[in-house]
Amino acid sequence: MTQPSTAPDTAQDSPVRLQAVSAEGQPEVTPALEDLYRGFEQQLLVPLWTEIGDLMPAHPRSRAVPHLWRWTRLRELAAQAGDLVPVGRGGERRAIALANPSLGGRPFATPTLWAAIQYLMPGEDAPEHRHTQHAFRFVVEGEGVWTVVGRDPV
Incomplete structure (x- = not known):
């Protein structure tokens, strides 16, 4: 008795x-190359x-467009979130x-960079978290604010 295969049967x-x-720079198109490509697909x-041209273009081809987020409106909406959303x-x-x-509509400023505004009320602590990507924190308003990196307040 044979077991059914979970691999695709055909391309x-x-x-x-x-x-x-x-x-230019591509192999000659032959029936053998076509067979090879079908095997790759399967x-x-x-x-x-x-x-290679799409994976490593000579120059970036970002779909992002320049955009300006106005601080006054961001601040207003962040303060509203402070009243409505738990930290x-x-x-x-x-x-x-x-x-x-x-x-x-994805949460990215560019395809390789995202930025976020965090709004904390006086006396609030945000839960600890870890991530693999780098993070830079800038305190725009307030005082007595720090983050912890490797158990050290920064």
Whole structure:
């Protein structure tokens, strides 16, 4: 008795779609190359020689557009959030991310950078958290504010 395979049976089941093209720096289009590409599709593999221009362009091609977030309006909305949203985990530390208008409403200023405003009321502590990305904190208003890095208040 044979077990059913969980791997895609044909390239049709795979999200990988490859097309051999005649272009400088590309292999010659042959039936053998087409067979190789079908094998790649079935095994969810992408040969980088077909993608290198998109993976490593000579110049950035960001979809982000310049946008100006006005501090006075951000401050008003953050203060409103201070009255309505708890600072605990439910309010995700009451952080409000800037969303670039050309990035589909996602919380990113650019595709590789995000920025957020955190609003804390006097005497409030935001819950501790960890993350792998770097974070820079700037206190715009207030005093007696610190963050803890490796158990050291900064």
